[in-house]
Amino acid sequence: KQEVTQIPAALSVPEGENLVLNCSFTDSAIYNLQWFRQDPGKGLTSLLLIQSSQREQTSGRLNASLDKSSGRSTLYIAASQPGDSATYLCAVYNNAGNMLTFGGGTRLMVKP
């Protein structure tokens, strides 16, 4: 059974800092990997989708990388802002691409 782990569970940084969130998964036979953001009391917002054949994806200040062989993905946030405060979740699609397994999330606080 696929297991997805996100470390750290919580992170507090000052505004302007560059930071890295980590996601690891036990079964490297994945289809895609997706990063989400969740604000308190809200649904999940898609940030980046990385196809299994890709190594990274970028959107604005966000960059996500994928290393299937080592079972790892990282989400890099450049020049963090207070508005980036949220919980970040990664999810991996199984080999058939039809089921997702979510990590427990990293709760990020960016202090002004």
Place this chain on the structure above:
Amino acid sequence: NAGVTQTPKFQVLKTGQSMTLQCAQDMNHNSMYWYRQDPGMGLRLIYYSASEGTTDKGEVPNGYNVSRLNKREFSLRLESAAPSQTSVYFCATRTGTNTGELFFGEGSRLTVL
């Protein structure tokens, strides 16, 4: 463009009562999903519908039933609610069975007393 709409947003039930959570999407997506989110347990798949007319069990289907009414709508029914079903329920949609990214609704917070 509403995206994925869930109703109701909040509901309180007594043990043994029944209710249906509704989900509608205007994204013309084929696949729809129901998840529950619990503290310490993360998001877990209850049921999904790869396309209109099909439904399949996910990780935690017991105590739930689903109906894919048409391409736009996917409902989740609790026939006899239990306190263990207190959770936040999310509907999500996707272009195809294994295509595209997942888009979520805002969630429905259910409390079973």
